[in-house]
Amino acid sequence: MTAMELVGSLGIVGYGLAAIGPGIGVGLIFASVIQGTARQPEARGAMMGTAWIGFAVTEALAIIGIALAFVFGFTGQA
Amino acid sequence: MSLMPLEFEAPGVHSFDLPPFFESAPWFDKYMLQAILSVFVIMAFWLIMARKNALVPGKAQYIGETAYFFVRNTMARDMIGHDFRRYLPLLIALFSFVLVNNLWGIFPFTLLPTASHVGWPYGLALLVWLIYNGVGIAKHGFFGYLKQTSLPSGVPVFMWPLIIPLEFVSNIIVRPITLSLRLFANMFAGHLLVLVFVIGGEYLLVHGETIINRVAGVVGLIFSMAIFGLEIFVQSLQAFIFTVLTAQYISSSLAEEH
Numbered sequence: 001m002t003a004m005e006l007v008g009s010l011g012i013v014g015y016g017l018a019a020i021g022p023g024i025g026v027g028l029i030f031a032s033v034i035q036g037t038a039r040q041p042e043a044r045g046a047m048m049g050t051a052w053i054g055f056a057v058t059e060a061l062a063i064i065g066i067a068l069a070f071v072f073g074f075t076g077q078a
Numbered sequence: 079m080s081l082m083p084l085e086f087e088a089p090g091v092h093s094f095d096l097p098p099f100f101e102s103a104p105w106f107d108k109y110m111l112q113a114i115l116s117v118f119v120i121m122a123f124w125l126i127m128a129r130k131n132a133l134v135p136g137k138a139q140y141i142g143e144t145a146y147f148f149v150r151n152t153m154a155r156d157m158i159g160h161d162f163r164r165y166l167p168l169l170i171a172l173f174s175f176v177l178v179n180n181l182w183g184i185f186p187f188t189l190l191p192t193a194s195h196v197g198w199p200y201g202l203a204l205l206v207w208l209i210y211n212g213v214g215i216a217k218h219g220f221f222g223y224l225k226q227t228s229l230p231s232g233v234p235v236f237m238w239p240l241i242i243p244l245e246f247v248s249n250i251i252v253r254p255i256t257l258s259l260r261l262f263a264n265m266f267a268g269h270l271l272v273l274v275f276v277i278g279g280e281y282l283l284v285h286g287e288t289i290i291n292r293v294a295g296v297v298g299l300i301f302s303m304a305i306f307g308l309e310i311f312v313q314s315l316q317a318f319i320f321t322v323l324t325a326q327y328i329s330s331s332l333a334e335e336h
Contacts, residue, residue, distance in 0.1 A: 049152070056319040060260035067263035070091050070270065 011073015018065035025058040086281050089273035094194055094266070109195045112188055116178040124174070149173050149321065157325040158332070165328055168209065173321040176202065176261065180313035183269055184306055191265040191313065196258075199265075203258035206324045211250070214331030223331070249330075257323060264316045268309045275302035 033051045037044045098107040127142035135143060149170050154162040179198070183191030193199050214223040228246040229238070279298030286292040 052315065053319065053322055056260070056315055057323075060256060060263070063263040063267050064256075064259050067259075067266045070266075 009069065009073040010076075011069030011071075014073065015062075015065040015069040019062045022058050022062035026055055029054045029058065085285070086278075089270060089277050093270070093273055096190075108188070108190060109192050109198065112182045112190065112192045113179060113198070116175060116182070116192070120171075120174045120178055124170070146170070153321050153325045157322070158329045161332065165325070169321050169325055172202070172206075172324055173317055176320050177314065177317035180265060180317055181310075183265065183272075183313060184309055191269055193261050193265040193316075194269050196262045196266075199258035199261040202261070202320070203254040206257060206327065207254040210324070210327040210331045213328055217332055226333070227331075253327060257320065261316055261320055264312055268312050272302060272305050272309060275299070275305055 029051055033047050036047050096108045098104045099111070100106060123142070127139070127146065131139070150162075150166060153173075154166045154169050158165055176193070179192035181191075182188040183194070211223070214227065217223070218226050224246075227249045228242045230241070230245070233241050275298050279295045279302060282291050282295030282298060284295070286295055
């Protein structure tokens with residue numbers, strides 16, 4: 001019996017693993033925005049501005065993952 | 079029922095390889111054409127805004143003033159501090175250039191964000207890197223700037239061998255890489271998502287074997303419009319983030335020791 005051969009993109013597996021961190025990070029950012037708005041509703045505007053900056057910086061890692069999965073994920077295949 | 083091979087060519091990295099318009103000028107492809115057009119559009123916009131100045135603004139003047147005040151208040155003044163006017167033209171130019179070049183991705187005749195070709199974000203990040211390092215060196219001197227960058231104040235001496243390489247790599251090497259890759263990857267992945275929905279939807283609709291495949295194709299094509307809406311949001315956000323981070327890097331280069 002031959003061993004099972006897996007074909008496909010290793011890059012997508014790498015992206016799936018890499019998306020754990022930014023997923024948790026973005027959830028933490030907006031969780032703190034929700035909590036801060038609950039404590040002090042008038043600070044909502046300033047908090048949302050910072051939240052979007054933090055979101056883009058955290059999301060960058062996940063996006064780099066999906067982009068490089070397409071670029072480097074097919075090495076070793078014909 | 080046996081599975082038949084698809085004649086479907088999935089969109090991938092090859093979808094972004096566009097040939098030049100003329101063989102004699104290999105640098106003049108669609109990306110370069112969009113960038114040159116964006117320069118004319120931006121210059122026309124800001125020149126018109128700088129000229130017509132009624133005291134009670136009309137609608138067009140209000141839009142231009144809102145854009146200017148947005149960059150000046152949120153990005154330049156709050157981040158850089160009292161010396162911000164020297165860097166305001168740079169920030170406005172960067173914001174306008176990145177925004178217009180991103181928006182070419184949803185404009186009907188071009189439908190390709192310029193930053194999805196990796197050389198364009200690399201060039202912009204190189205410019206920002208030269209500027210924030212140059213500003214820091216001009217203010218603190220070469221070794222003073224290195225000291226200010228790699229060594230936050232108040233760190234005990236035994237932690238210096240750990241902190242100094244870490245801070246140096248993080249501030250001088252990683253910053254331009256993440257700045258460029260953030261912009262590139264967002265534009266690349268967003269455009270690839272649009273391509274998957276449109277090309278996949280079209281293939282399912284036209285070449286679909288069963289009725290459920292064709293309905294799925296129609297749903298895919300309709301949903302691609304929602305993806306376009308998401309792309310507008312992501313492109314604007316990425317232009318904003320690029321400029322905000324440039325202002326932040328300039329501000330931290332200029333920061334005084336406490």
